[in-house]
Amino acid sequence: MTSFTRSALNRVRRLQERGHYDKATIYPIIDEALICHVALVQDGQPFVIPTIHARMGDELILHGANASRLLQHIERGEPVCVGITLLDGLVLARSVFHSSMNYRSVVLFGRGRVVSEPAAKLAALEALSEHLAQGRWQDARKPTARELKATKVVAIAIDSASAKVRSGPPGDDEADYDLPIWAGVVPLDLRAEPPEPDPRLPDGTAVPAYAAHYVRR
Amino acid sequence: MTSFTRSALNRVRRLQERGHYDKATIYPIIDEALICHVALVQDGQPFVIPTIHARMGDELILHGANASRLLQHIERGEPVCVGITLLDGLVLARSVFHSSMNYRSVVLFGRGRVVSEPAAKLAALEALSEHLAQGRWQDARKPTARELKATKVVAIAIDSASAKVRSGPPGDDEADYDLPIWAGVVPLDLRAEPPEPDPRLPDGTAVPAYAAHYVRR
Numbered sequence A, B: 001m002t003s004f005t006r007s008a009l010n011r012v013r014r015l016q017e018r019g020h021y022d023k024a025t026i027y028p029i030i031d032e033a034l035i036c037h038v039a040l041v042q043d044g045q046p047f048v049i050p051t052i053h054a055r056m057g058d059e060l061i062l063h064g065a066n067a068s069r070l071l072q073h074i075e076r077g078e079p080v081c082v083g084i085t086l087l088d089g090l091v092l093a094r095s096v097f098h099s100s101m102n103y104r105s106v107v108l109f110g111r112g113r114v115v116s117e118p119a120a121k122l123a124a125l126e127a128l129s130e131h132l133a134q135g136r137w138q139d140a141r142k143p144t145a146r147e148l149k150a151t152k153v154v155a156i157a158i159d160s161a162s163a164k165v166r167s168g169p170p171g172d173d174e175a176d177y178d179l180p181i182w183a184g185v186v187p188l189d190l191r192a193e194p195p196e197p198d199p200r201l202p203d204g205t206a207v208p209a210y211a212a213h214y215v216r217r
Helices: A023-032 A069-075 A118-132 A145-150 A174-178 B023-032 B069-075 B118-132 B145-150 B174-178
Strands: A035-042 A045-052 A054-056 A059-065 A080-092 A100-110 A112-114 A151-157 A160-166 A184-192 B035-042 B045-052 B054-056 B059-065 B080-092 B100-110 B112-114 B151-157 B160-166 B184-192
Touching: A023 A054, A023 A080, A023 A100, A023 A160, A035 A069, A035 B035, A035 B045, A035 B080, A045 A059, A045 A118, A045 B035, A045 B080, A045 B100, A054 A118, A059 A069, A059 A118, A069 A112, A069 A151, A080 B035, A100 A151, A100 B045, A118 A145, A118 A151, A145 A151, B023 B054, B023 B080, B023 B100, B023 B160, B035 B069, B045 B059, B045 B118, B054 B118, B059 B069, B059 B118, B069 B112, B069 B151, B100 B151, B118 B145, B118 B151, B145 B151
Parallel strands: A080 B045
Antiparallel strands: A035 A045, A035 A080, A054 A059, A059 A151, A080 A100, A080 A184, A100 A160, A112 A151, A184 B184, B035 B045, B035 B080, B054 B059, B059 B151, B080 B100, B080 B184, B100 B160, B112 B151
């Protein structure tokens, strides 16, 4: 399956021309984002929780403490909805009405399972670590048995998803193009700045490339 | 009231030392973020929708098309939960276990009302525009009566909220400080790049300062 079926869950209703249902559009957005926002329902009340994630195939990996309310909720098999948004720019149209943002967003739906088998759990933690900083897993001290036991990992099957994407210049009303108003896009990018070494690091400790010249996936 | 009461809704459960309940911490995070993620429940199913926002006093302003499912939901008085997250850095601890992110996040809870009185509606749209680009409202073509009619504005009373903040260097296990592993923070910042003028803009149209040197609030 290379695309998700359109359904009441994932159909993009507003500005349908911005909607995408193919994994070739959806998965790179998930992979580029550093965090996601997970929505869940408890006693009819919506909650949203930001957390880091990684994608392994058609599953979204989350992790946290054993006592995490979010992870316990997912462990019980409850449905979640995950929102992931990359901001690409401010779209300053001549009119306020047509002003907008350039963005790439994904909303996905699914239910999760706990990943408890040790090798699979370690692989999931490696995916989370590599998602944030490619190469770090090899350098860092790996989890101990005690740390693994204190950590819960869940895998959410991505049952349904869609992306919404806006790019390019403003789209003004034809009559407004004659107005003497500057219009265009202010590009936005989440960028890394030079790394700040830990104050307790011995002088001369080599800075790894993924920290010195950090590149998001 | 300068702080929100701790309750089952907003209490920070994990890493409680990172939790904040005072408006002096919470409101600047809301104001700095360019987008939020709104969670809602429909027929027991959670949904999360990214959108732009602005804060006016103790209310969060959202807007969109009249047909917006999110805004219709809010208009019916249903509860929503809004997540707002600013990423400040990757925290590369010596151990994978203590690696983390530096962030400032807010989760808020409330119910909304439609803002229909014309002057209040225009003021809310101005707040949204100014939230994204301070100074733009004065330059841009203001909404017409027809555009105002096609736009829905809602104000969500912020009934409950909390912030969660992590900053500073990694916190490794004492024994790990002797390991020959680089550790520190890779700061992250959502930054503006030089503006891209609309291709249809007449040559020589002056670039306003808020686009040439964009600064987030």
